[in-house]
Amino acid sequence: AQSVTQLGSHVSVSEGALVLLRCNYSSSVPPYLFWYVQYPNQGLQLLLKYTSAATLVKGINGFEAEFKKSETSFHLTKPSAHMSDAAEYFCAVSEIFGNEKLTFGTGTRLTIIP
Amino acid sequence: DAGVIQSPRHEVTEMGQEVTLRCKPISGHDYLFWYRQTMMRGLELLIYFNNNVPIDDSGMPEDRFSAKMPNASFSTLKIQPSEPRDSAVYFCASSEPRGQGTEAFFGQGTRLTVV
Numbered sequence: 001a002q003s004v005t006q007l008g009s010h011v012s013v014s015e016g017a018l019v020l021l022r023c024n025y026s027s028s029v030p031p032y033l034f035w036y037v038q039y040p041n042q043g044l045q046l047l048l049k050y051t052s053a054a055t056l057v058k059g060i061n062g063f064e065a066e067f068k069k070s071e072t073s074f075h076l077t078k079p080s081a082h083m084s085d086a087a088e089y090f091c092a093v094s095e096i097f098g099n100e101k102l103t104f105g106t107g108t109r110l111t112i113i114p
Numbered sequence: 115d116a117g118v119i120q121s122p123r124h125e126v127t128e129m130g131q132e133v134t135l136r137c138k139p140i141s142g143h144d145y146l147f148w149y150r151q152t153m154m155r156g157l158e159l160l161i162y163f164n165n166n167v168p169i170d171d172s173g174m175p176e177d178r179f180s181a182k183m184p185n186a187s188f189s190t191l192k193i194q195p196s197e198p199r200d201s202a203v204y205f206c207a208s209s210e211p212r213g214q215g216t217e218a219f220f221g222q223g224t225r226l227t228v229v
Binding site: 034036041042043044045046049090100101102103104105106107 | 118145147156157159162164169170205207209211217218219220221222223225
């Protein structure tokens, strides 16, 4: 069975500081990994995805994530936080082969301090 | 494409009433997913379809919940009778087969309040 663990349900950073949101996955087969962002009263929007090509993945709004198989991690980073980054972020995993379920983590709420 | 379209955006109903949530997936997508989001349980997959056929409904909480996909462009999630604990945001999402590395696209959600 596949699962995702997001460390830290709430993260606060100052504007201009580094953003680091942690995600560890568990999967019995090679995974696809995703980061989604949810703004208040909105649906989920894809930030970036790992699909077994490059291990460093760049997404929208200056975010990137690195797939580290040895650490079973897929942490999300952004060098300089912007006020508009305040939102909830979800890591998700699905299997390359087999069922099409997309399993989400519990989410991390990012607050930006002016 | 207009994306995944859900209706209504908000629904307030009384306990015991039937509630029907609707979803129009992105044209050409083979997979359709229904998720429920609550503060306590986060995002839960309720059921998903492939080519209009239900594949996995193990996330459906009770027999009060049912989902159908009569054709490739329409799906419903019905709750009968509704209870206050069903209050949540319900999302519909669609995708191409994951084997192509594609992501799921989400609708704006339906916020259900059962009083």
